[in-house]
Amino acid sequence: MLTARTRRLAPGDPLHDRALVDLLPDTDVLSWVRGGDGIVGLGRAARFDISGSDRFGAAREHWRRLCQGVRVDDPVRLPGSGPIAFASMAFDDDPGDSVLVVPEVVLGRRAGTTWLTTIGTAEDVPSGGSAALRDLRDAAASRAAPVRSPGRVDYAAGQLSAAGYRTAVAEAVHRIRAASGLGKIVLAHDLLASTEQPIDARFLLGNLAAKYPACWTFVVEGLVGATPELLLERTDREVRSRVLAGSAWPHDGRGPDELARELLHSDKNRDEHEHAVRSVAASLGPFCDRLRSPAEPEVIRLHNMLHLATDITGRLDGSAAGRADLLDVLAAVHPTAAVGGTPTEQAVREIRELEGMDRGRYAGPVGWLDADGNGQFGIALRCAQLGTDGADARLFAGCGVVADSDPDSEAAEAAAKLRAVQEALESGR
Numbered sequence: 001m002l003t004a005r006t007r008r009l010a011p012g013d014p015l016h017d018r019a020l021v022d023l024l025p026d027t028d029v030l031s032w033v034r035g036g037d038g039i040v041g042l043g044r045a046a047r048f049d050i051s052g053s054d055r056f057g058a059a060r061e062h063w064r065r066l067c068q069g070v071r072v073d074d075p076v077r078l079p080g081s082g083p084i085a086f087a088s089m090a091f092d093d094d095p096g097d098s099v100l101v102v103p104e105v106v107l108g109r110r111a112g113t114t115w116l117t118t119i120g121t122a123e124d125v126p127s128g129g130s131a132a133l134r135d136l137r138d139a140a141a142s143r144a145a146p147v148r149s150p151g152r153v154d155y156a157a158g159q160l161s162a163a164g165y166r167t168a169v170a171e172a173v174h175r176i177r178a179a180s181g182l183g184k185i186v187l188a189h190d191l192l193a194s195t196e197q198p199i200d201a202r203f204l205l206g207n208l209a210a211k212y213p214a215c216w217t218f219v220v221e222g223l224v225g226a227t228p229e230l231l232l233e234r235t236d237r238e239v240r241s242r243v244l245a246g247s248a249w250p251h252d253g254r255g256p257d258e259l260a261r262e263l264l265h266s267d268k269n270r271d272e273h274e275h276a277v278r279s280v281a282a283s284l285g286p287f288c289d290r291l292r293s294p295a296e297p298e299v300i301r302l303h304n305m306l307h308l309a310t311d312i313t314g315r316l317d318g319s320a321a322g323r324a325d326l327l328d329v330l331a332a333v334h335p336t337a338a339v340g341g342t343p344t345e346q347a348v349r350e351i352r353e354l355e356g357m358d359r360g361r362y363a364g365p366v367g368w369l370d371a372d373g374n375g376q377f378g379i380a381l382r383c384a385q386l387g388t389d390g391a392d393a394r395l396f397a398g399c400g401v402v403a404d405s406d407p408d409s410e411a412a413e414a415a416a417k418l419r420a421v422q423e424a425l426e427s428g429r
C-alpha cells in the first residue's frame with residue numbers, strides 16, 4: 001500500500017523560498033513550471049510505458065488503479081497536492097510510445113502556497129528517508145552538482161532535413177489546393193544536436209524559463225522544452241485551453257508592433273488559426289455545458305515568435321461526459337488542428353506520409369494530473385528529446401500549412417521556432 005503525504009512548507013524553508021527551477025538536483029527530474037508556479041518531481045514511485053492508439057485509456061487505467069491503492073494524507077487540498085503523475089504522450093498512434101510517471105517526491109507551488117508530497121510505502125514516507133528527498137534538500141542547500149553547460153553544439157539534419165521539409169510543405173500545399181477536402185496540414189521536421197558534454201536538463205530548463213516566462217517549461221523522461229500552448233487545464237469543473245496557430249517572427253528589421261498588426265490582418269494566418277480554434281471547441285463541446293471562445297484572437301509575443309492566440313474556457317457538465325476523466329478529455333482534444341490539421345484523421349495520414357518520420361512525443365500532450373482529475377497539459381512544442389547517451393538531442397518544429405502557404409516562408413518559420421531550444425543549448429546562464 002502506498003501513502004501520499006502532503007505538507008505545506010513555511011517561509012524560511014529553502015524549499016519554500018527559492019525558485020522552483022533553482023531547486024532541481026542533478027537527477028532525472030520531472031518538471032512543469034510557469035513563472036513562479038508549478039510542480040517538480042523526483043524519484044519514481046511508479047512508471048508505466050504505454051503505446052498504441054489506446055494509450056490515453058491505458059494511462060487512465062494505470063492511474064486509476066494506482067490511486068485506488070494510495071492512502072492520501074493531504075491537508076493542503078489544492079490542484080496538484082496529494083499524489084500526482086506526470087505524463088508525456090506520443091503524437092501518433094503508431095508506435096505511440098508514451099509514459100506516465102509517479103514521482104516519489106513532489107514540490108508544488110501555486111499562488112504563494114508551497115507544498116511537499118512524498119509518495120511511498122508506509123515505512124519510508126513518515127521517516128522521509130527516500131534518496132529523492134535527500135537530493136531535493138541538498139539542492140535547496142546548494143549542495144547539488146552545479147548546472148553544467150553542454151559546451152560546443154554541432155547540428156546535423158534529422159530524419160527530415162530542412163530541404164526535405166520545404167519539399168514536403170510544397171507537396172502539402174499542392175494536395176490542399178487539389179480540392180481534396182483537406183483544409184490544413186501541420187508539418188514538422190527535426191534537427192539533431194550533438195554536444196561536447198552531456199546535456200544537463202537543468203541547463204535547458206533554466207535558460208528556457210529565463211527567456212520564455214510566458215511559456216510552460218517542462219521535462220518528462222528526457223523531453224525538455226518551453227511550450228506556449230496549453231492544450232487542457234482542468235480545475236474542478238473548469239477547463240481551459242490556449243489555442244495558438246498563425247505565427248510571425250522578427251526578421252528583416254521589422255518590429256514586433258508591425259508584425260503583430262500584420263498577423264492580425266493576415267487572411268492566411270487567420271485561416272490557420274480558425275482551423276485550430278474550431279477543432280478544440282468541437283472536441284471540448286460534448287463534455288461541457290458552457291463553452292466560451294472569443295470571436296477575435298489576440299497576439300502573444302514571445303522572444304522568438306508572435307502567435308495568434310485564443311483562450312477557450314468551459315465548464316464540464318454534470319452528465320457522464322462531463323464527469324469524464326481528464327485523460328479521456330485529452331484523448332478527445334488531441335491532436336488539435338494546431339499540430340494535426342483539418343480534417344484530423346486525413347491530416348494525420350498526410351503527416352505520416354509527407355514527414356516520413358516518427359514525431360515521438362513532440363506535439364503530443366505533456367503535463368501532470370492529480371487524483372481528483374485536476375491537471376495541466378500543454379502541447380509539447382519548442383522542445384528536444386534528449387538522447388540516451390547524454391550528449392545528443394533531437395529538436396523539432398513545425399508549421400501549419402494551408403492553401404496560401406509559401407514553402408520558403410514555412411521553412412523559415414520552422415527555423416525560427418527551432419531557435420528557442422538552440423539558443424537554450426548554446427547560451428550561458
Ligand SMILES: C=C(O[C@@H]1C=C(C(=O)O)C=C[C@H]1O)C(=O)O
Nearest residue numbers: 244246247338381397398399400
Ligand atoms: C507546430 C508548432 O507550433 C504550432 C504551429 C503554429 C503555426 O503554424 O503558426 C503556431 C503555434 C503552434 O500551435 C511548433 O512549434 O513546432
